[in-house]
């Protein structure tokens with residue numbers, strides 16, 4: 001069976017312990033490769049390689065860094081089919097989604113930061129007649145990037161690209177559940193001629209490899225995306241070490257539909273925002289609030305569209321929802337559907353696991369599920385499920401829907417559907433979330449800040465925010 005390898009000091013290598021983990025394909029429920037079960041010794045080696053590479057990489061001409069990042073982007077593009085297949089096989093997402101979203105976005109991440117590094121500027125502040133200050137923004141050194149399984153290469157490169165662009169060397173860990181595209185990325189980096197040690201990718205478990213990265217005294221900043229509980233543990237370890245931290249965590253995002261929305265388009269987009277990637281996008285809208293006067297009409301049209309979604313083999317062109325990422329996650333989602341019933345919810349459609357056929361007979365599938373009749377404060381409406389399960393709730397006033405939308409501990413994303421311009425701006429200002437989409441969802445401009453508030457995290461990714469995160473600002477003050 002194929003063995004994936006760590007990428008350390010420019011080479012692909014086995015874990016030092018020679019221990020391995022099974023890598024499952026969720027659509028079939030079968031192991032299809034083994035990944036390194038690395039530990040702190042591999043992280044130590046990776047960190048030393050990164051430290052050794054830092055002086056040269058941080059002083060490399062900007063154009064050299066830019067060209068290398070562009071070459072990596074080109075390398076992914078050239079191997080698009082392999083990346084698409086690997087992303088879908090690891091994660092269970094449909095091939096068409098991987099091709100339309102994940103892989104193009106990974107390419108854009110490198111291209112965006114290749115360009116950004118040429119234009120990144122810092123401030124100067126004049127003290128009239130007295131002197132001048134200027135701000136140096138210098139790379140931090142060795143930084144750690146840790147990412148989750150839901151958008152594997154998309155989120156991995158969203159961290160790595162700005163970290164490298166700003167002149168840092170990186171020790172990175174992809175999710176152990178979806179390692180394959182980062183293994184392909186390490187091959188692409190070798191092909192592109194990225195100097196050894198600049199990027200190191202160590203595979204393995206969070207508690208071993210991730211924890212070792214967070215604890216390593218020479219890794220000076222941690223950029224993490226994943227669950228809120230893991231984020232808490234990382235903060236507890238890294239904060240007393242005074243590391244820079246960016247934490248992109250869980251969500252329980254509201255979708256707010258007003259009666260004056262463009263009806264057909266809204267229903268279509270709200271279905272999309274609820275069930276894309278089986279609801280396993282941190283930005284998916286899982287709590288759908290609908291103005292009472294539109295509620296019954298919206299419910300009917302929404303449920304009809306959801307019923308038409310096809311669940312099945314991610315390789316099939318007509319599949320809308322592929323497999324849930326793992327058996328454990330499937331069980332977690334099903335336990336929330338059971339909870340929703342216990343809490344008094346009515347299942348309008350879905351609610352069951354789906355038996356796959358053919359090669360997918362043992363795969364992990366769940367019907368897209370729509371529930372109504374739940375109190376907005378119940379656990380189903382407060383806790384992150386991270387699957388194809390949404391609730392519908394009517395509301396009467398703007399004030400009421402804002403209370404319900406903001407009632408959760410999370411604050412990642414939201415969407416508002418209305419043709420009332422003033423209301424859109426008013427509501428956007430009051431929603432407790434890092435992103436408000438108005439009459440759209442997942443429309444992303446990479447120059448904008450990205451991140452959450454409350455238990456959805458601290459710090460911002462994207463655009464200059466990421467460039468600033470991965471650099472230390474130093475003020476130089478000169479008296480005339």
Ligand code: NAD
Nearest residue numbers: 147148149174175206210211226227230248249250251282
């Ligand atoms: P997770 O927290 O279990 O794991 C994320 C990563 O952290 C993995 O690589 C894992 O191995 C590693 N990890 C686990 N324990 C660790 C530790 N003690 N120290 C260091 N690293 C450790 O999350 P997941 O299940 O992979 O992903 C799903 C979660 O990610 C959801 O909560 C989702 O909302 C969130 N998410 C957030 C965003 C965002 O931008 N805010 C984006 C995608 C996913």
